Amino acid sequence: MMKKSPLAPKKITKLSPIDGIAFATASTGMKYKGRDDLLLVSFDCGAVVAGVFTSSKCSSAPVEWCRQILASNNLAQAVLVNAGNANAFTGKEGFEAMTSTIDAVSTSLECKPGAVYVASTGVIGETLDAQSINKHVKIAAKNLKQDHWHEAAKAILTTDTFEKTATRSARVADQTVTINGFAKGSGMIAPDMATMLSFIFTDAAIDQKTLQRILKDACDQSFNCITVDSDTSTSDTLLAFATGKDSIITDINNSILDDFKRAFNEVTLDLAHQIVRDGEGASKFITIDVSGAENDSAAKKIAMSIANSPLVKTAIAGEDANWGRIVMAVGKAGERAQRDHLIIRIGGQKVTENGHRIEGYDESKCNAHLKGTDIEITVDVGVADGKAKVWTCDLTHDYININADYRS
């Protein structure tokens, strides 16, 4: 593993067991030596499942499989994840290799293949070594443990420099439920070794349609609001599993779900932020807060235009309050913006208003803010009430080091 990101949380969050969920990990050696790279998750009594996947038009075999079985609306019995090989763009052979690993899980855990979810992350274009995986699946199926969250979170990592875990509890009616999650990814959402995978687990009793809606909403305000390098993986997969039985709540707007939704959103946002904090080469965690846009979608487009601009990202890496590049990024987004009402703040310090730099602008205050690791950029584009908040990291020499030399 590479040197830990300077933006990593001081402490890794511990996750507590959830009834009916057990894990086993193994080391296949397919790419990494001396660490686990295979994860098997088992749901004793099944789990309601929801999923969100990459928008790539060249999605991997595992993504296509998950989409297909999710539509059948059956309970999930298992998840199999491997790190080091994405099994993407591997054609018929790759699909067959995947099917073989699904069969191995189905045989070992005595469940239907259609109840086995899979995710693969790693190099694109290499056929998966199913034999090696299947051998380890058989052993793993006999070694499942409830208290194995951290081994699970570590086994799915690739270029990540730390494991990413989050937990919250919530009240649903008169019960306290737990929401645990872990994720991997250090480009948002980059290919090869930087695919975003995330798995959320809860013991809440909730029906599929409601869980899907909650997951989609949570994703829209977390994983879909982060970017490291604007690239999109062939393999991005976000799955949520709920093991509680006898759900009676089927109305997403029922206030009984409010606290659950709050906690669920917090878990996904926590994980999404950790992915940015582990962005390849990142030295700054950047929050971009846009208001005053024509609508929320326009605000998001402007915020992403700023977040993805190589020139904004290199300026922040250089700790240079080069706000002209923010004006540029607002302008290129293609959404309405009132140049003469644009207000830009860096670290809370107002930089522009009325179409020019403010009187008495003190750049030294902005530069002092930029010397920190948590950077705040606020932009009001002066049109209407649309707003959006997104997160990114800076663009540094280490990004080039990691990505120009990755496979060699």
Place this chain on the structure above:
Amino acid sequence: MMKKSPLAPKKITKLSPIDGIAFATASTGMKYKGRDDLLLVSFDCGAVVAGVFTSSKCSSAPVEWCRQILASNNLAQAVLVNAGNANAFTGKEGFEAMTSTIDAVSTSLECKPGAVYVASTGVIGETLDAQSINKHVKIAAKNLKQDHWHEAAKAILTTDTFEKTATRSARVADQTVTINGFAKGSGMIAPDMATMLSFIFTDAAIDQKTLQRILKDACDQSFNCITVDSDTSTSDTLLAFATGKDSIITDINNSILDDFKRAFNEVTLDLAHQIVRDGEGASKFITIDVSGAENDSAAKKIAMSIANSPLVKTAIAGEDANWGRIVMAVGKAGERAQRDHLIIRIGGQKVTENGHRIEGYDESKCNAHLKGTDIEITVDVGVADGKAKVWTCDLTHDYININADYRS
């Protein structure tokens, strides 16, 4: 000036005088010492003018001015260009400063202000020092020279490492006409010091509407097909001037214009390629050729998705034939692509077909190609007949060096 790009043409193209067009340059010292940074162009008998400008929603005062006077369809009498200050996001003061310089040109050359085109490139957000410019305009107006193309091409540069000139001749009816052009820009199209400015001059006799159409078409297949870092300047300006009199051809499709259009397209493409060859930190000139898309516009979107991918650009910088990243970039473009018919070639060597890497793929041949400076990536997405070709450069440590430290 920084170290010359390793991709610079071996020889700078010489431009020959065109009747009725004269230049003067001056050194205002507003940002650069020891070089000219102001250019005055004069058209003795006026010139028909056409223009294409940035799509930025925060365009600069000079861009707004040019758009406005272009609509009046008057002959152009002069162009004033300064390098070092973009006069963008400078509000009312910036507009007044610009107007003052236009008045200075109009007085010195005895023409209407509405016949004076302006372009500014440099730092965003600093008010232009009109007094200093006006002083030099007065002197420049008395020192206009026909044979001063190279001084002109040099005076408009900012972070460029070489001047960019191109020339072609063409037959129109029984006459030979000349098309000369020069340009600046080393990000496509980045803000601050990397705005794209380009000026094309011809002695052909051509009406405004036809020239505008030819310029737009030429721009679409040249300047609009290049990208260095996906950023768009507030100040991009492309102007074409034709000094010939008594145009009789007003039909763009008249075959009498064929050779002129061919030559005009060659000049803009030549200049556009030179901008990519001077891309900030560039060490490779990359041609991306996409075919088989749903239509030409879909092909362009896919090509630009590949060209703008930081992961593709860093892989090429690292001379690594990481074709999985090309699959990723095709997938994220959002346009239809048949994963199982995708054909990728690197340097002519076929890498993938039928949804996976070809049998007997020899990576060493691709890697050998990537050691060169002119890289060819060809992708057929297997849907229909749409095609597009775009040009970009790699993403290197020098890009970070230039842009993380630019203002300081």
